Amino acid sequence: MLVVVRCAAALLLVAACGFGNDPPDYPPPPLANLGIHQAPTYVARTLMTAGSTLLAHPRLGQPAIAIAGEPLDVGWIAPGAGPAADVLVDQAVVDTVTGDCDGDGICHATIAAPALSLGLHELCIDVSGVRDCSPHALAIVDHRNDPATVIQLSDAHIGDGNASLTFKKVLAAIAAAPPDFIVFTGDGANDGLIAEREEFVIDLAELPVPVFVVTGNHDYDNKGIDGHLMRVGPELDVTWSYGALRFIGLSSGQDLDDGGHAGTISESSGPDPSQLTWLAQTLDAPSQPTVFFLHHPIYNGLFATVGPDSRDQLKALVTRDDALAVLAGHTHITAVFDADGNSRDLSLDAQNVDPHRLPLHYTAARSTNGTGGYAVFHLSAHHVDYRWIALP
Numbered sequence: 001m002l003v004v005v006r007c008a009a010a011l012l013l014v015a016a017c018g019f020g021n022d023p024p025d026y027p028p029p030p031l032a033n034l035g036i037h038q039a040p041t042y043v044a045r046t047l048m049t050a051g052s053t054l055l056a057h058p059r060l061g062q063p064a065i066a067i068a069g070e071p072l073d074v075g076w077i078a079p080g081a082g083p084a085a086d087v088l089v090d091q092a093v094v095d096t097v098t099g100d101c102d103g104d105g106i107c108h109a110t111i112a113a114p115a116l117s118l119g120l121h122e123l124c125i126d127v128s129g130v131r132d133c134s135p136h137a138l139a140i141v142d143h144r145n146d147p148a149t150v151i152q153l154s155d156a157h158i159g160d161g162n163a164s165l166t167f168k169k170v171l172a173a174i175a176a177a178p179p180d181f182i183v184f185t186g187d188g189a190n191d192g193l194i195a196e197r198e199e200f201v202i203d204l205a206e207l208p209v210p211v212f213v214v215t216g217n218h219d220y221d222n223k224g225i226d227g228h229l230m231r232v233g234p235e236l237d238v239t240w241s242y243g244a245l246r247f248i249g250l251s252s253g254q255d256l257d258d259g260g261h262a263g264t265i266s267e268s269s270g271p272d273p274s275q276l277t278w279l280a281q282t283l284d285a286p287s288q289p290t291v292f293f294l295h296h297p298i299y300n301g302l303f304a305t306v307g308p309d310s311r312d313q314l315k316a317l318v319t320r321d322d323a324l325a326v327l328a329g330h331t332h333i334t335a336v337f338d339a340d341g342n343s344r345d346l347s348l349d350a351q352n353v354d355p356h357r358l359p360l361h362y363t364a365a366r367s368t369n370g371t372g373g374y375a376v377f378h379l380s381a382h383h384v385d386y387r388w389i390a391l392p
Helices: 002-017 029-034 036-047 163-176 194-205 217-231 273-283 308-318
Strands: 054-057 064-066 071-077 084-089 092-098 106-112 119-127 130-140 148-153 181-185 211-214 238-242 245-250 290-294 323-328 335-337 360-363 373-380 383-390
Touching: 029 036, 036 071, 036 106, 036 217, 036 273, 054 119, 054 130, 064 071, 064 238, 071 084, 071 119, 084 106, 084 130, 092 106, 130 194, 148 163, 163 194, 163 373, 181 290, 181 323, 194 217, 211 238, 211 245, 211 290, 245 273, 273 308, 323 373, 360 383
Parallel strands: 064 130, 148 181, 181 211, 245 290, 290 323, 323 360
Antiparallel strands: 054 071, 071 106, 084 092, 084 119, 119 130, 148 373, 238 245, 335 360, 373 383
16 A cells, blocks of 8 residues: 555655656757857757847856955857957946957957946847846855855746746745855746746846756746846856856756666656766866755656766766755755765764765755745765755
């Protein structure tokens, strides 16, 4: 009887998080051929026209956290345009730059973070009189907290039942006691529809702190990834530093919901080779204590996980000596695994976990389950603590 109950529960969870993606032929072939990490090139070649401009970085989804005077990378995509651009913050020009541009019009330049009031600011790029802006793209701070308070949100599934209302309540609770920043681990939209994505973007823009976003499998439905790239940001993978810590986000690729997997119900195909190559190169830079976040969990189990094509490679990369934690979502339940994939007899207080069992891998429940909830982490170079907050 116990087995029957567990299977019934499993079927309910799969209905919520795995099967039913429509259509299942994602990512779009041009992006699949390039590789998920090359999404800006896909945007430049497929989604943009000559004479258009898109702010690539920083923007909502990949914001920048900076102290005044620090170097700040500004990226934009302007096919067929020259490398000259004006950078504006809160609609005022703060610098005129000449970007380093590739053949697709993907450009980067470095400016000094302007001396502004503490908090979030809009950033714009203007190329030949064509302007694109992103709200809350730049967060000016006077110092970086140690430990950092980081909230993980996952699986909003805007468009599914009462998810929208619940998500707003969750965000209001977070805004009342804001963290240093938030990471969102995929599935903002339920069906990849324009209205779902737009509501997700508007909701995030109401938060008083930066939010870093990676995609989940549902974000690809109905060509939703195209809209995500243009509104949330064209960089599907992201890395940044916060004090001594490094954060690396990997977006989801295709979800292999055919049910024919050994030991699990559903698996993701990603990260793809372009992402694994970038991740290895990023980790080969000077070592920093690192927190990873992605949509699909790494460890195999009953519910959907990173698939076998890349699981072992990814696990080897994220369990290196400088790894602190790996944050995932997708399963709609909370769980904690150690570096060997063992979830039994594991204290959630990192001070009480044997060092050989680190880093810990956390999966967050769906943020819009029931009354809603989110995960809170306090992170320093040598410590991780975690708790799940369920709204009353």
